[in-house]
Amino acid sequence: MSMGHYSEQRPGFEVTKDWNGGDQVVIRSPRGASVLVSLHGGQVVSWRNERGEELLFTSSKAIFKPPKAMRGGIPICFPQFGNCGTLEQHGFARNRIWTVDDEAPPLNHNDNNGKASVDLLLKPSEDDLKCWPHCFEFRLRVSLSMDGDLSLVSRVRNVNGKPFSFSFAYHTYLSVSDISEVRIEGLETLDYLDNLSQRERFTEQGDAITFESEVDRVYVGSPSVIAVLDHEKKRTFIVRKEGLPDVVVWNPWDKKSKTMADFGDEEYKQMLCVDAAAVERAITLKPGEEWTGKLELSAVASTNCSDHLDYPCS
Known part of the structure; x- marks a missing residue:
């Protein structure tokens, strides 16, 4: 999308230039929350609440220049998660330039009610088709509710003459006060694949997931709602998901960092990746x-956070 000036106002959002x-794209709610989406990767790079507090982590050493995805925010991992086969790690979608989709087909009423949103579109380039020979249309809607909740809806359509398979993740970098003060509720008793042990399968034993060392796991068959509790900030992230059976939990800790x-x-202390994903089964x-x-994604004041686990994805 070419623009002859710095800022272009559209219904529900504004298109600007990065550095x-x-x-x-900037989306703002009437109460002051905001979301910033880069067309490089279709990546959410900022999500602020109505008080202007940043809710997503971005590394101070992040490289903000194509062709690499920025370290932080919510990169889109497609058509693969991880590093396998001939494709680049986490696939190519996060390293491509997306376009604003002015002709996006509507979603159902519940997905649009009281939300400001932008629709983005990615189609494969000739180079993409050489390394992954499947024609697709990937539509991404990023929305901000009146209350400042962030939602992402991905729709991948096969416009090929033959079937294809893919894996996927919203690689979500949450900003936390101190990783040692954080716990995840909703994944207890689940099986997980441990990427630190050649994807060996284990069963979660803890009442909640807490962090004392590097973690890189895929929790399979997970519920539609989980909670990430940050005791020091007295904040809880509620993660709701649909169509994404797995949850990836990652913190690199000190050696990998x-x-x-x-x-x-030292930045591992201020971040935690909790990814809604489809990884185990393509x-x-x-x-x-x-x-x-x-x-x-919702960010709420921590009280009795288990109450929030009953809410469906709207």
């Missing part, structure tokens, strides 16, 4: 079929 001259060029040595689409995966 590299790339297009980005020192090996990443775009990540500060999603397969026949010609003409469409898959939908939804994520909704």
